[in-house]
Amino acid sequence: MCTGGCAKCLGGTLIPLTVFGILANILLFFPGGKVIDNNEHLSEEVWFFGGILGSGFLMIFPVLVFLGLKNNDCCGCCGNERCGKRFAMFTSTIFAVIGFLGAGYSFVISAISINKGSKCLMDNSTWGYPFHDGDHLNDKALWSKCREPENVVSWNLTLFSILLIIAVFQMLLCTIQVVNGLLGTLCGDCRCCGCCRQAENQDGGIRYSPVRADVSSCLMLELYVYRVGISHGRGAGLLKKLKTFATELHNLSLAQQLEKLGELGMTRAVGPPAAQHLEGGGMWAALV
Known part of the structure; x- marks a missing residue:
């Protein structure tokens, strides 16, 4: 499992634990299931809010971060083409x-409360x-x-247990997420493989260094059209259309990119030298 997917799984597991921790702490304010007349008669440890603060509030932020890692932008870290996902995974270790x-x-x-007993x-x-x-x-x-x-x-014994x-x-x-986050920081997420790599046109010496997965899709598509499509008499027209929509596609998700390209009749992918990746690294396709 990829590090982002693993983090999402951990975040989903923490949600019910967090909810149960908060509920258990709230029930401690009603000893024996009844409302007490004087709050001073409650055990001191109840007022430390172990379940509400420790297992509850301080756990909400890690849960949100873990759940958002799988869909985090691979390459959107201040314009740096490689640090986006790694930085997100490193941040997850802090949380x-x-x-x-x-x-x-x-x-x-x-x-402490279990050992001390109830007031x-x-x-x-x-x-x-x-x-x-x-x-x-x-x-x-x-x-x-x-x-x-x-x-x-x-x-009290049951709830504190x-x-x-x-x-x-x-x-x-x-602890598992700390290890998972460090692996993601050092090795990257497997769904990001190739999303930020540099593409080079060997024929014309043209280099593209996209900094986002969606832009990579556009420019790699443009590159293949330039190299392969022109020889079939259709490349020039497709290249012109692609350049027109490149800026618009920049802020769209992969699904929206595919939909927009579909409107132009540009979604037919063929075999080598193109490779089509519908998840993670974006779509690379040669249109001929």
Whole structure:
């Protein structure tokens, strides 16, 4: 799988994890599934917003970046013909690190709360933490030390455990994207192969150095028409039409380019020396 496609897959997987993390954190404000009268009776870790901030808000930006990588412009980096996709992949590694730190924050908060236990009304009619060093995890009988809110121990333990698991998966996915992004930065995306290469007319010594995949399609098409089509008596007319629409095609997507060229009757591709690529590198075609 190409690095851009892999990133999109990771972003799609992070979406439900992010949503569940936010929902789990919200439910922690209702211990035992009930509205509490005094917010000071909530466990302190609830107010650190591990699920909302760490697994939620800080994960939104990486998700958006990952999802957009597959359709990112290959060669549109400040006019540099090679850095566009690589720069986008490098940027994704930065956001992956941000996502990792957010998930790590949620992981730490959840782990501390699970070990510390829930804040509740104890037998001495005061609110506090009756458990010590995670002893309630091995002895369920100790849960009876909490009189109110009802079922608060199991409620908090379940939700913080969910947040802990979500954070682990999020950190794993972000780590994968760091590796994937570095590979994309060093090697480029496989769908960009050839989209920015320099084309040379060996016969006339004419060189073209397109800086965008769509422009590459236009100019490579122009080059082949010049080299092959003129000998068939049609090249001059097609070349003139192509030059007229080159500027307009510059800002169109590949599908729109094909549609526009189709309106001119210029979409019939033939065999060697032309090669037709409908995805990634653009369309190279010799029209005769």
